[in-house]
Amino acid sequence: MTTYSKLxxxxxxxxxxxxxxxCKNWNDLPVETQAYSGGYQSHEKPTGKTWNVLQMKEHETANGGFEWLYRHSACYHCADAACEKVCPEGAITYGEFGSVDIDQEACVGCSYCVYNCPFDIVELADYVTEDGDVRQRAQKCTLCEDRLQEGLQPSCVDTCPLDAIVFGEREEMLKLAEERLEKAKQFFPNAQIYNPPGVGGTKMFYVLADKPSVYGLPENPEVPTSAVLWKDIAQPAGKALLGVTMMGVLTGYVTNKLFNKGEHHEEGGEVDESKHG
Structure with a gap:
């Protein structure tokens, strides 16, 4: 299956x-007013109502100069996603284009995904269910899967005027990242590709001008050990134990029925002696 990525x-x-x-327009996301924190930053980070944030960071250069660092921030769509591992309802799955998807009807708003996301991206927000009830559900960037199904680019990619955001087949995007990295190093000696292996690689990766921590990114994000234990050990063991338990219950039920049937026959009335030799 062909996988896709956003560079x-x-x-x-x-x-x-x-x-x-x-992103706001295409996904019909509500206005989210936040307290002014100084500078030009409109939102501190992506939320359940604002899936895509342009983060701005003041940075002092090695020679004492000053520059602004800009970074498009949204869900990274990890290949080995912690949110998928910890979801107890199976509401988080991998989409056909490489996205990490959340089924809003299956989600129960438990917040396990919120607390285990290594990039602090997933958050709860109001969601209107099929019954018309308003519930708190985990929400984030969908990689515009609905647009991809129609042969369109994600909305953020489509609108970027300088091709700072590009989308395509993963291998092509990785190759393009290497080409851009070579050009970037002419001006930024510390430039590097950010595609952390600890989460299996991401479907949204960067060409950075400096090390990840300068941009407020974790240097080596990993799937939390608790998530691995839960998904790969605890859940399979629990299902196996449940299977054994259910078999025991079923066996007990059948055995009980058989014995009760015999007792009922003996206690239920006289035995017809004519049927016995």
Whole structure:
């Protein structure tokens, strides 16, 4: 199966926020007013109501200069997603284009995915169920899977004026990232590709001008050990134990029925002696 990825080249991003606006418009996301925190940052991070945030960071250069660092931030769609591992309802799955999807009707708002996301992306937000009830459900970037199914690009990619965000087949995006990295290193000696292996690689990866921590990114994010234990050990063991338990219950039920039937026959009335030799 062909997998796809989104490449974000921060070295050519100008911080125009067109990606934010496009995401809000296409996904019909509500206005989310946040307290002013100073500077030009509109939202601190992605939330359940704002799936795509252009993060702006003031950075002092090695020679004492000053520069702005811009970074498109959204769900990374990890190949080995912690949120998928910890979901007790099976509401989080991998989509046909490589996205990590959340079934809003299956989600119960337990917040396990929120607490275990190594990038602090997933959050709960109001969701109107099929019955018309408003519930708290985990929500985040969907990689515009509905657009991809129609042969369109994700809305943030489609609107980026400088091709700082590009989308395509994963191998092509990895190759393009290497090409852009070579160009970036001419101006940014510490430039590097951010595609952390600890989460199996991400379906949204970066060409960064400096090390990840400069951009507020974890250097080596990993799937939490608790998530691995839960998904790969505890759940299979629990299902196996449940199977054994159910077999025991079923065996007991059948045995009980058989014995009770015999007792009922003996106690239920006289035995017809004519049927016995």
């Amino acid at each position: 974000v080249d921060v070295t050519v991003c100008t911080g125009c926020r067109a990606c934010m606006v496009a």
